[in-house]
Amino acid sequence: MAWNRRYSLNSYVRSALWVVPILALLAALALNRASEFVVQWVAMRGGYDLRHGFLDVSMEEAHAILDRVFTLNLSCLVFTFGSLLVAIQVAGGQYTPRIIATTLLRDNVIRWIVGLFVFSLLWTHRTMTEIGQTHLVPQLQVLVTTIVGLGSLMAFIVLIDYSARLLRPVALVGRIAEHGFAVIESIYPNSELDERAASRSASIPSALHTSQTCVSSGTSVVYYDGKSGVVLAANLKALVREATIAGCVIEFAVQIGDFLATDEPLFYIHRNHQTVDARRLQNFVALGTERTMEQDPMFAFRIEADIALKALSPAINDPTTAVLALDQLHRLLRLVGKQSLANREVKDAAGNTRVLFRTPDWEDYVHISFREIRRCGAGSLQIERRLRAMIENLIRTLPASRHDALTCELDLLNAQIVDSQDYESDRQLAGIPDTQGLGGTWYRSSTATKAEQSTSNAVSDTG
Structure with missing residues (x-):
């Protein structure tokens, strides 16, 4: 099989919810056969019948246990899939559809808990069938059914708590950012910014x-x-x-x-x-058909920006969620700003350049992080203050070669404040950097005071 087909198949398997339940189905069939073999082998070699002992339940008790475990797992499956469909629709509509395949469907906790429900359901059904065929109580299988049933109940409680935490905005934007960090570090292995990288790459035909x-x-x-x-x-x-x-x-x-x-x-x-x-x-x-984050460092920025834009839309109007997305964009930009972003050259063992491929440059990352959010958040004090805090922090912490694009965004933000805020007091308030958007404590050291004064002057000059 060609590499691109293997990659597509692997990507599909990682995002397919049915894979783990199918594995659980096969595991249930195999372990049922194995348990029957163990019972027969012990009876023949050791003279001990495993169909007795353990729970030592009667036929009526076994039927009651199996029926309850079967009903429990069937109810858990129906509730889980129904809730998952609703969660996917809500997440896609409130945040962005791009988090469905990249985050929700690739979550292993949800997949393995669903697999446990399927395993328990099939194991219980097989045990009920065996009782009907032999008219004997398979004590070992009933014991395993009881244990697995209790595990399914605890897993269902864990799933409810986990899903509620997973669908929170702060959890989603944080998880996307973590994927972005891993991709950035793999695509840009040189963590030290090389000021000569651009000129060196320009010399390559x-x-x-x-x-x-x-x-x-x-x-x-x-x-x-x-x-x-x-x-x-x-x-x-x-x-x-x-x-x-x-x-x-x-x-x-x-x-x-x-x-x-x-x-x-x-x-x-x-x-x-x-x-x-x-x-x-x-x-x-x-x-x-859809972008993934395996080798695409820009896609994490795109998803975070889309979440912020959806939160700022008139239909949702949730600037606080947009601030959460800006927090993660801030972290991603700080990491990218310290990397060498020149078009990559892949060399062979002898040091000769063999492969050239393009990657986004610094301006691309800055534009996707600021432009759309600034325009859609015009007039929102939370967005304007958070963007200012973000820009000023990056200017202070990143090398000088990154400052031009950031300074341009700061000038555009100043002009946006003048156009969107009608009152001078609101303009002054929007000119104060705030990492919380609105309401955070701004520590006024001597450096901060100078920064605020220069910011106010910039806003006034723009006006």
Whole structure:
């Protein structure tokens, strides 16, 4: 199976809710057979009948226990799936539909608890069938049914508490940010900002920079001939191996997260392109219907921004939730701002550049974190104060090369305050940075006082 098909299958399995219940079904059948074998083996070798002892329940008691456990698990399954459907609809409508596949359906706690319900249900049904066939009480199976039934009851209580905590805004935005941190650290392994990275990457011949006009004679274009979709991930190690064998440089014509249509450029092959198998290269790129966060660092920013935008919409009007999303965007920007964001070069064992691919630059991250939220939050004191605190903190903590984009956002915020706030007192209040949005204590040290004075002057100058 080609790598891109394996990746798509693995991504589907990770987000499919039915996989664990199917495994539980198979486990229940296998363990039922195993328990019957153990009973027969012990009876033959040890002369002890495991169908007696243990709980030592009568036929009527066994029927009552099994019936109650079966009803309990069936009710738990119905309630769980019904509640999950409602939760998905509410979360998709109140936050963003993009958290369904990336967060809710990939939660292993929910999947394994549902699997426990299915296992207990099938085990109980099999035990009831065995009683009807042999007219004997299988004491071992009834004991296991009792234990599993009690476990299902406790798991159901845990599921209710876990789901209530999972669907809180602070939990969702925090979980998305954690996924974003992992992706950023994997995509940008150099944690120290290299001021010369941009100039160094600019010196590398790149067909991407000239793709809008022409392609050089030493470069070949590989066009995508599969089904259109979103670029999810690429097998960089395999591409490096292919480029090393062919003695060429493979450059991506698209970025992870882009929509790629049929017959659009997928790769540019520099040097020795005659020895490259274009069909084989396409098998190392996975496409799908929806973006994922495995190799897409911008997608975490997109989801956080979408949650903030949905919270600021007139239908919901919940700026406090938007502030929670800004908290996580603040953390993500601080991490990204300390990384080297130049277009990545993947080298072979000899140190030769073999694969080139684009990643978002600093301005891209800044724009997605501020522009839309600032415009939709115009007039909200919470949003304006939180954005100001965010920008000023990043200016203080990030290298100087990151300040220009942040200063531009601060100027735009000042202009937005003048346009959206009608009263001078509100303008002055909006000019105070506040990490809580509105109501947080702002410690007025000498540095902070100077910062506030310069902010007020900026707002006044803009007015």
